[in-house]
Amino acid sequence: MINMLIVQFVLSFIATAAFGVLFNIPARPLIQGGVVGMIGWMVYFVLYTYFVGAFAATFVAAFAIAIISQYFAKFYKTPIIVYSVSGIIPLVPGGLSYDVMRHFVENSYNLAIELAAKAFILSGAIAMGLIFAAVFHQVIKKGSTAVKVLKK
Amino acid sequence: MESHEKTAHEVAKICTLAGKIMLQSGAETYRVEDTMNRIAHAFHISEVQSFVTPTGIIFSIEETDLDMTKLVRVTERGTDLKKVVLVNSISRSIAEEKLTLKEALARLNEIEHSQDVYPVWLQIVSAAIASGCFLIMFLGKWNDFIPACLAGGVGYAGIIYFHRLSQIKFFAEFTASFLIGLISIGCVKIGAGIELNKIIIGSVMPLVPGVLITNAVRDLMSGDLVSGLSKGAEAGLTAFAIGIGIALALALL
Numbered sequence: 329m330i331n332m333l334i335v336q337f338v339l340s341f342i343a344t345a346a347f348g349v350l351f352n353i354p355a356r357p358l359i360q361g362g363v364v365g366m367i368g369w370m371v372y373f374v375l376y377t378y379f380v381g382a383f384a385a386t387f388v389a390a391f392a393i394a395i396i397s398q399y400f401a402k403f404y405k406t407p408i409i410v411y412s413v414s415g416i417i418p419l420v421p422g423g424l425s426y427d428v429m430r431h432f433v434e435n436s437y438n439l440a441i442e443l444a445a446k447a448f449i450l451s452g453a454i455a456m457g458l459i460f461a462a463v464f465h466q467v468i469k470k471g472s473t474a475v476k477v478l479k480k
Numbered sequence: 481m482e483s484h485e486k487t488a489h490e491v492a493k494i495c496t497l498a499g500k501i502m503l504q505s506g507a508e509t510y511r512v513e514d515t516m517n518r519i520a521h522a523f524h525i526s527e528v529q530s531f532v533t534p535t536g537i538i539f540s541i542e543e544t545d546l547d548m549t550k551l552v553r554v555t556e557r558g559t560d561l562k563k564v565v566l567v568n569s570i571s572r573s574i575a576e577e578k579l580t581l582k583e584a585l586a587r588l589n590e591i592e593h594s595q596d597v598y599p600v601w602l603q604i605v606s607a608a609i610a611s612g613c614f615l616i617m618f619l620g621k622w623n624d625f626i627p628a629c630l631a632g633g634v635g636y637a638g639i640i641y642f643h644r645l646s647q648i649k650f651f652a653e654f655t656a657s658f659l660i661g662l663i664s665i666g667c668v669k670i671g672a673g674i675e676l677n678k679i680i681i682g683s684v685m686p687l688v689p690g691v692l693i694t695n696a697v698r699d700l701m702s703g704d705l706v707s708g709l710s711k712g713a714e715a716g717l718t719a720f721a722i723g724i725g726i727a728l729a730l731a732l733l
Binding site: 335336339340342343346347349350351352353354357369373405406407409410413416417418420421422423425426427428429430432433434447448451452454455456458459 | 506507508511559560561562563564565568569572596597598602603606607609610613614616617618636680681684685686688689690691693694696697698700701702715719720722723724726727730
């Protein structure tokens with residue numbers, strides 16, 4: 329089991345970094361993006377395999393990815409999308425959306441619509457994770473300035 | 481007065497050019513609008529409005545003595561995050577007043593025409609490796625690793641090639657996924673692969689509009705309704721092309 333987790337670790341790093349090449353991300357953020365993707369995938373994989381359903385696992389993983397990417401983006405003064413984009417790729421219901429279209433083409437409409445709803449909910453979970461992280465960041469920033477104002 | 485108007489024209493030119501590059505390279509809608517507004521503010525033009533959709537930008541300046549609106553049409557969209565990074569750093573140095581109008585315009589023009597991308601073979605190899613890794617991440621078997629790499633690499637090479645042949649994205653995606661379908665089925669038939677479905681899902685990952693789907697929902701949630709819906713439509717069309725490409729291969733073999 330530990331072996332499987334290590335394999336997942338290494339492969340998710342390679343996969344997200346390789347995806348960065350397709351998006352033409354410069355070399356240094358490529359490695360950092362790989363780290364972000366690896367952490368995101370581990371959060372998702374552990375949660376989904378042992379604890380919760382796909383929605384919650386995707387949401388938490390996207391949240392983690394966005395928080396780490398924000399840290400990198402702030403530290404290196406680069407747009408956040410450079411770090412988060414390849415990290416969320418493994419979470420995106422890409423296989424699912426392909427399945428949806430395949431079932432539509434094969435005339436199994438009921439199954440297709442069911443899967444489409446699932447794909448929509450999962451991409452909603454990713455977007456929610458990203459947006460909640462941004463809001464979280466703002467609240468902390470505003471909260472700390474508010475405290476300073478109060479102390480005055 | 482006249483020089484003020486001239487400056488405003490140049491600022492509008494810089495803002496729309498920066499916005500255009502970012503939009504073509506796959507930046508988020510809010511970031512494009514934000515960057516254009518920041519650049520304008522840095523050049524002391526405070527009343528600006530920008531409206532960005534995936535197919536065009538409307539930008540207007542509204543000062544007491546002059547009104548001006550610019551419209552930029554965007555037809556080609558891809559993902560080239562290096563350009564986003566570069567434009568972002570230019571916008572930062574403009575905000576720190578390190579760049580003059582002329583320098584900024586020259587730098588932006590340079591970025592717009594640069595073709596600084598990874599070599600095609602490296603992109604294809606990356607797509608192949610990513611496909612194989614995704615297969616294992618989705619709990620596929622190691623026996624299927626090579627077939628997934630093969631199908632993913634050929635599929636990505638196909639999409640680059642067919643996209644050069646025809647500007648219609650749908651056609652390129654359809655043909656590339658048809659190729660992926662053929663190779664995956666072929667591999668399973670000759671006994672090189674085991675689970676057909678996992679091989680296909682792994683190897684279509686480089687084509688799947690993952691970023692687009694997420695950005696669409698994200699734009700919708702943050703209030704950019706027009707961009708959200710049109711990105712959703714684009715993503716749906718791509719998923720449709722991939723789906724029917726694979727389905728056709730399945731039906732033929």
